[in-house]
Amino acid sequence: xSENAITFSELRKIQKEERRxxxxxxxxxxxxxxxxxxxxxxxxxxxxxREYKNAKRVFRKILSLRExxxxxxxxxxxxxxxxxxxxNMLPREQELFRRxxxxxxxxxxxxxxxxxxxxxKTPAHERExxxxxxxxxxxxxxxxxxxxxxxxxQEETDEGFDPEExxxxxxxxxxxxxxxxxxLEAYGPFEEGEQxxxxxxxxxxxxxxxxAEQLS
Numbered sequence: 001x002s003e004n005a006i007t008f009s010e011l012r013k014i015q016k017e018e019r020r021x022x023x024x025x026x027x028x029x030x031x032x033x034x035x036x037x038x039x040x041x042x043x044x045x046x047x048x049x050r051e052y053k054n055a056k057r058v059f060r061k062i063l064s065l066r067e068x069x070x071x072x073x074x075x076x077x078x079x080x081x082x083x084x085x086x087x088n089m090l091p092r093e094q095e096l097f098r099r100x101x102x103x104x105x106x107x108x109x110x111x112x113x114x115x116x117x118x119x120x121k122t123p124a125h126e127r128e129x130x131x132x133x134x135x136x137x138x139x140x141x142x143x144x145x146x147x148x149x150x151x152x153x154q155e156e157t158d159e160g161f162d163p164e165e166x167x168x169x170x171x172x173x174x175x176x177x178x179x180x181x182x183x184l185e186a187y188g189p190f191e192e193g194e195q196x197x198x199x200x201x202x203x204x205x206x207x208x209x210x211x212a213e214q215l216s
Contacts, residue, residue, distance in 0.1 A: 006031075006038040008051055009178065009186050011058045016191070018065040024088040031090060035059055050164050051185065054197065066093065074100035078108065168203040170212035171195050 017025050028034070039059070042052035073087055074097055084094040166183075171193070178188040182199045190196055195215065198206075206212035 006034045007186070008055050008058070009188070011035070011055055011062070015058050015062050015065070018062055018069075022069070024066055024069050024093075026088040027090060029091060032092065050167070050197075067096075070097050071100055073097065075104055077101055078104055164197075166200055167197050168200050169195060169197050169215040170203050170206060171215055172206075172212050174211050176206065176211050 014025060014027070039052060039055060042049075042055060045052075070087075070089065070093055073082065076082065077097075078101070084097040087097070089097055172190040172195070174192055176188050176190040178186055179202070181187050182201045187196065187198050187202070196212075203212065203214060207214050
């Protein structure tokens, strides 16, 4: 990632890369500091209020995507013993990973104690039924988790923007390279299926060219 200050375009790029991959994107250790500086600058500029609002939304999505991956990897690490340093985690995320792993380990140890205690009082054939039931439930939980992940990604794709006056929300129907908007802000690049809030004049151009469909 560039040593320069964070931009809205760069945040959007990171969000798309996080959404496409099951792995955490490698970021600078001071990524959160850079984002904080960027948001503070935009918050203080009256003309930057729209960009500030959209940037906060994109940043929250990045955090959510990364948190989901951290939780998933914390669970997987109980079997694979994978380390936080191997997963492109930022320092604060590594601490979250370790805490999550400890909690999962503690939870499983407590469950194991309960099942072991119960095992000694349960006939063999009933123990087998319980074990089979637990395996089935784990398989079902994994299927539910995969379904929820797909639904979450779909919700992120479908989520719209609340456009301000002079802007419109469009859905991109074919790839659009980065361009300068009539408000002198950079937009894109956009991929098919994305939703974007852009100036009305630019929205009209993209719609007329067949690169987008108007949503707002």
